[in-house]
Amino acid sequence: MTPDTPLKLVALAGGVGGAKLAEGLAQILPPHALTIIVNTGDDFVHWGLNISPDLDTVCYTLAGLANPVTGWGQADETWNVFQQMERLGAPTWFRLGDKDLATHLERTRRLREGEPLSHITHDLCMRWGIRHTVLPMSDDPVATIVDTVEFGELPFQEYFVHQRCEPTVRRFRFAGIEQAQPAPGVREAMAHADALIVCPSNPWVSIDPILKILQTAAIHLPNVVLAVSPIIGGRAVKGPAAKMFRELGIEPSALAVAEHYGKRTLTGFVLDSIDANLAPAVDALGIQAFVAQTLMPTSKERRKLAQDVLHLVEKLV
Amino acid sequence: MTPDTPLKLVALAGGVGGAKLAEGLAQILPPHALTIIVNTGDDFVHWGLNISPDLDTVCYTLAGLANPVTGWGQADETWNVFQQMERLGAPTWFRLGDKDLATHLERTRRLREGEPLSHITHDLCMRWGIRHTVLPMSDDPVATIVDTVEFGELPFQEYFVHQRCEPTVRRFRFAGIEQAQPAPGVREAMAHADALIVCPSNPWVSIDPILKILQTAAIHLPNVVLAVSPIIGGRAVKGPAAKMFRELGIEPSALAVAEHYGKRTLTGFVLDSIDANLAPAVDALGIQAFVAQTLMPTSKERRKLAQDVLHLVEKLV
Numbered sequence A, B: 001m002t003p004d005t006p007l008k009l010v011a012l013a014g015g016v017g018g019a020k021l022a023e024g025l026a027q028i029l030p031p032h033a034l035t036i037i038v039n040t041g042d043d044f045v046h047w048g049l050n051i052s053p054d055l056d057t058v059c060y061t062l063a064g065l066a067n068p069v070t071g072w073g074q075a076d077e078t079w080n081v082f083q084q085m086e087r088l089g090a091p092t093w094f095r096l097g098d099k100d101l102a103t104h105l106e107r108t109r110r111l112r113e114g115e116p117l118s119h120i121t122h123d124l125c126m127r128w129g130i131r132h133t134v135l136p137m138s139d140d141p142v143a144t145i146v147d148t149v150e151f152g153e154l155p156f157q158e159y160f161v162h163q164r165c166e167p168t169v170r171r172f173r174f175a176g177i178e179q180a181q182p183a184p185g186v187r188e189a190m191a192h193a194d195a196l197i198v199c200p201s202n203p204w205v206s207i208d209p210i211l212k213i214l215q216t217a218a219i220h221l222p223n224v225v226l227a228v229s230p231i232i233g234g235r236a237v238k239g240p241a242a243k244m245f246r247e248l249g250i251e252p253s254a255l256a257v258a259e260h261y262g263k264r265t266l267t268g269f270v271l272d273s274i275d276a277n278l279a280p281a282v283d284a285l286g287i288q289a290f291v292a293q294t295l296m297p298t299s300k301e302r303r304k305l306a307q308d309v310l311h312l313v314e315k316l317v
Helices: A016-028 A053-062 A080-087 A098-112 A117-128 A156-162 A186-192 A203-216 A241-247 A254-261 A273-284 A299-316 B016-028 B053-062 B080-087 B098-112 B117-127 B156-162 B186-192 B203-216 B241-247 B254-261 B273-284 B299-316
Strands: A009-013 A034-038 A044-046 A049-051 A133-136 A143-148 A152-155 A169-175 A195-198 A224-228 A268-272 A288-292 B009-013 B034-038 B044-046 B049-051 B133-136 B143-148 B152-155 B169-175 B195-198 B224-228 B268-272 B288-292
Touching: A009 A016, A009 A203, A016 A034, A016 A053, A016 A299, A034 A053, A034 A186, A044 A156, A049 A098, A053 A117, A053 A133, A080 A098, A080 B080, A080 B098, A098 A117, A098 B080, A117 A133, A133 A186, A143 A156, A143 A203, A152 A156, A169 A203, A169 A241, A186 A203, A195 A299, A203 A241, A203 A254, A224 A254, A224 A299, A254 A268, A254 A273, A268 A273, A268 A299, A273 A288, A288 A299, B009 B016, B009 B203, B016 B034, B016 B053, B016 B299, B034 B053, B034 B186, B044 B156, B049 B098, B053 B117, B053 B133, B080 B098, B098 B117, B117 B133, B133 B186, B143 B156, B143 B203, B152 B156, B169 B203, B169 B241, B186 B203, B195 B299, B203 B241, B203 B254, B224 B254, B224 B299, B254 B268, B254 B273, B268 B273, B268 B299, B273 B288, B288 B299
Parallel strands: A009 A034, A009 A195, A034 A133, A195 A224, A224 A268, A268 A288, B009 B034, B009 B195, B034 B133, B195 B224, B224 B268, B268 B288
Antiparallel strands: A044 A049, A143 A152, A143 A169, B044 B049, B143 B152, B143 B169
16 A cells, blocks of 8 residues: 555545544545545425535535534525525524525526436535535435434424424434435445445434445445444434434443444444443454544544544554 | 595506506505506526516515616625525526525425415515505416527527527517416406506516406406506617517507507506607597606606506596
8 A cells, every 4th residue: 555546435424523524534535535425314305495414514514614613504604595584484493594505506406407416416516626526325315204202203304403303213214215226426436445434423314324225235345344433422422313322222322333333334443532441342342443532623633533544444454 | 436435456567667656556555456467477487496577576666675776686685695606507697686585485485385376475475564465467377488580489588688688579479378367366356446557567578468368367357447658759668678569560659559459458548748749649549648757767756657547547437
């Protein structure tokens, strides 16, 4: 392995946590050496527009456009359309800033003209100056449905944003996933990958849909599959992952994440340093445990974790 | 006729000129005494959004929101989404400001949910504080098609905005008009109207579609039908009406407008004072000619012309 022939990685990502590690990897890997496959189970239609929250979070983060405070939308955003929409009586539980809105308008316009989501994503990435490959998991619609005690089945964004993750989760369902083909480029990227990185995203609703698509398409995982825990000290860095584990009757911990994926999927698992005591239990699952600093508030920590991950991959391949 | 039982008027309107007289009439008539029926043949889909240019111009004008400089869109407008759309490669020949965009987003959202255009228009009017009744001519789609020498058939906004009215007109066609039912309220408003006011809008592309809808539905016109000329001194105050007359082989003039409608439609015709010399020729058509100041740059002239029109109607009924 020389600097001229770097390892080729595929990263699986959901929203914020996944986007951060993807950005770190993009800092240290040349464009052709990194493909990021992004969950689209959260995609939904709002105000008549096709919104892809995870794709947008990944792209905005890679492009340096992401809002670092909210974890969604763009920085330096304005709300002129949103204010008018409030005045006109439109539903306002999902906030869309003016810049962000343009993304959804343009995506929707092209989807209606029959252009696949993967094409549109590629073109938007070019315009945003993103040089690494970002792929939706599929061009076909997949809808994550959260079955809750209080309301029965809820579309994911209804659960996540409208109900603020408050309902108690019973089960998840991915409508359409059996029919969904991997997006063009997914199969090829996986075939050439030296390792698969499972970013620190929600295992239930961000990573599982992608893994399911790969499995249904009989796409083999590389020999090295390394996940970074999205749970640190028993708590999710962001989002409802820990709450979901608890409601499903599982004590939330990094170990529970490793168990969830299992040794059929993972060869290695990166624990945060505060969870170092869990390493023997992870090893006991037949998954090699590693320890790193996994909190990535700024670009610097993202680069550092990406380097640590890359070094682990180099050791494992 | 006492102040407690004012005349009930219906006004037919296209865009800017029609909107100005409608606003004048709204200044002097109580809400239940004025219904404005608006052309929707110009409606089109852009950026995936259903846009109703004439309805919006009338509503924005009645609500005091219209941009007085451009003749379209809202005053104090911002362009944040539009700038992003340019960056993302969207078509930019039709400019949509942020406030204006909210109208189209909300209209489109509700149309997709199956709500008729007339319902949506009614609700938006309430929210904009418009107390008089504004009706689209139909809830069914009608598409004005301009047959041109250079390009053949063009959808109206392609001709009007994208091609800046430059192509030479051969003929007009209103796709879907034979099947289009009058919007709910049109028949009732016409049945109770003491007079119909044909606002100074383009006869070919703004008023003719509305008249055609009424005719197809066998809706009788009131005994008094008074049109205000959109052509002054041989020129259109705004828009391509005079150019259209010329290209169709007719010398553009107020007289030509009166001839176009004819005595089967009109009982009276209001000429601008600079066209007073045409009054005998209009009378000779079997249409009573009147003279007034018909330019309406500000609210004051709109009110004055509306008062003149109302006095004429009072004499004629």
